[in-house]
Amino acid sequence: MSSSIPFASIRLITDRIDNLVGFYAEVTGVVPAWATPEFAELRWPGVTLAIASASTVARLGDHLDPTTGNRASIVEFRVEDVDAEVARIQRAxxxxxxxxxxTTMPWGNRSALLRDPDGTLVNLFSPPAGGRRTPPTAG
Structure with a gap:
C-alpha cells in the first residue's frame, strides 16, 4: 500500500532572523508566530514558512553547516495582481x-522577483486568466 507524505513546511535558516521574519511578514501580510526568539512561523492553511536562527542548526548535529543566501531555490507566493503587490512592497x-x-513569462504566468535579506529569490506570480497556458509551438 502506497500513501503520500503530506508537505508541511519550508524552513529558511538565517543569521538575521528579525530581518528575515520582518521581510516575509511585510511581503505576505501574515503575522508571524514566534515560538522562541530563534524560531518563527508564517502559517497558511496547509503550509508553513518556518524561519530559524542559524544557531538552531547546531541542535541537529555537528555535521550540518548552516548557510544563507540560497541560490538554488525560489520561495514563491501566488498573488491576485503582481503589479499591485510590487507597488505595495516597493512602498513598504x-x-x-x-x-x-x-513580466509575463512564456508559460503565461505574470511574475516579479526580488531577493530576501539573505539573498534568496522570492517570486510573486499570478497564473494566466482561467489557468490556461499557451502550449509551446513545435520547432
Missing part, C-alpha cells in the same frame, strides 16, 4: 532588491 520595503520587474 524601499530598499528591496528587485531582480525581475513584473
Amino acid at each position: 520595503l524601499p530598499g528591496a532588491t528587485w531582480v525581475l520587474p513584473p
